[in-house]
Amino acid sequence: MSILPTPNSRKHNFSAGPGALPFEVLEEIARELPDFRGLGISIMEMSHRSKEFEGVVADTRAALTRLLGLGADYEILLIQGGASQQFAMVPMNLGPGGVYLNTGEWASKAVEEAQRWGETFEAYSGKAETFRDLPSEEQRFDGPVGAKYLHYTSNNTLYGTQFHHLPRTNLPLVCDVSSDFISRPVDMTRFDLVYAGAQKNAGPSGVTIVVAKRDVLRTFKGDSRVPTIFRYQTHAENETMYNTPNCFGIWVVGLMARWVERQGGVAAMEVLGREKADLIYSAIDERPDFYQGHAVKAVRSLMNITFRCATEALDEAFMAEADRRSLISLKGHRKVGGMRASIYNAVPKESVAALADLIRTFGR
Numbered sequence: 001m002s003i004l005p006t007p008n009s010r011k012h013n014f015s016a017g018p019g020a021l022p023f024e025v026l027e028e029i030a031r032e033l034p035d036f037r038g039l040g041i042s043i044m045e046m047s048h049r050s051k052e053f054e055g056v057v058a059d060t061r062a063a064l065t066r067l068l069g070l071g072a073d074y075e076i077l078l079i080q081g082g083a084s085q086q087f088a089m090v091p092m093n094l095g096p097g098g099v100y101l102n103t104g105e106w107a108s109k110a111v112e113e114a115q116r117w118g119e120t121f122e123a124y125s126g127k128a129e130t131f132r133d134l135p136s137e138e139q140r141f142d143g144p145v146g147a148k149y150l151h152y153t154s155n156n157t158l159y160g161t162q163f164h165h166l167p168r169t170n171l172p173l174v175c176d177v178s179s180d181f182i183s184r185p186v187d188m189t190r191f192d193l194v195y196a197g198a199q200k201n202a203g204p205s206g207v208t209i210v211v212a213k214r215d216v217l218r219t220f221k222g223d224s225r226v227p228t229i230f231r232y233q234t235h236a237e238n239e240t241m242y243n244t245p246n247c248f249g250i251w252v253v254g255l256m257a258r259w260v261e262r263q264g265g266v267a268a269m270e271v272l273g274r275e276k277a278d279l280i281y282s283a284i285d286e287r288p289d290f291y292q293g294h295a296v297k298a299v300r301s302l303m304n305i306t307f308r309c310a311t312e313a314l315d316e317a318f319m320a321e322a323d324r325r326s327l328i329s330l331k332g333h334r335k336v337g338g339m340r341a342s343i344y345n346a347v348p349k350e351s352v353a354a355l356a357d358l359i360r361t362f363g364r
Ligand SMILES: Cc1ncc(COP(=O)(O)O)c(C=O)c1O
Pocket: 017, 081, 082, 083, 084, 085, 106, 153, 155, 156, 157, 158, 176, 177, 178, 179, 197
């Protein structure tokens, strides 16, 4: 008897995170889990110091290196604590003196954590307009004298906005890429450091991916009070195994990275991502009298699509009908209301088409 459901029994999952994983990857996990590579134990039961697990870490880092097109001057850490811990680690290691673009809830949290650690400059805030817009491509953010880095959030998961350009600055760029990691080609040479919780585009929760220039990671310039475990240098010098890592999670991030490679890499993900997003945005835009998108059109996200009906009662009815059709996790974040469809890499086009169909028929 198979321990797996059939692909047909799966729901159309629009969860904002942890998000959907490809069925193919779930099958690989189920097949390999009880007896990892014929070793007679699972990956969750072996020493993280074993040569087998070292191989898993090397494979995962190598797959991500290929996907991101990283040069030898970049390094990848696979640590814990989520993107939320990075909000603190960035200023502890690179700051104080960060310049921040406050484009949403998570960006606001990053600002707050940086402020705890010292002088922080909020160079932009979209709060007054409920974070529906982003800075334009023309705006520059060089920051005051002594500024150390520019931090921004490439995709604002709650509000459904996404940068489609790199902010102009003469400062080193640092970015929270949690919700659009490996979903499109990015010139990584422009960044000193990026970080992402894996649980949206790249695997299960519990693994935080930090990609940064080697010298940024390996040269600790912070305050002596910074605890050992919160120093990038600690994790870099210990080849990302200073303490017991999330062994299972790191393995699955590797499986997910190789799945993206099989789909054609990040360029193919972007093409597919645009096709998927267009299906939903065009269905919403056909009925401006019935549906309103939250984000300004020019900064609409390809990952999280936020929209609402004219009344909360209609939103509720929409979600009830969605549920009846096995379309789940469409409720918008409480700060935004309405609906949110998260259509990360692994959400199949068929699921997105099913949602576009619901948007059209419900509107009628
Ligand atoms: C853009 C962004 N940053 C940070 C976070 C927080 O991530 P974590 O739960 O991994 O700390 C999230 C989670 O949804 C997010 O979407």
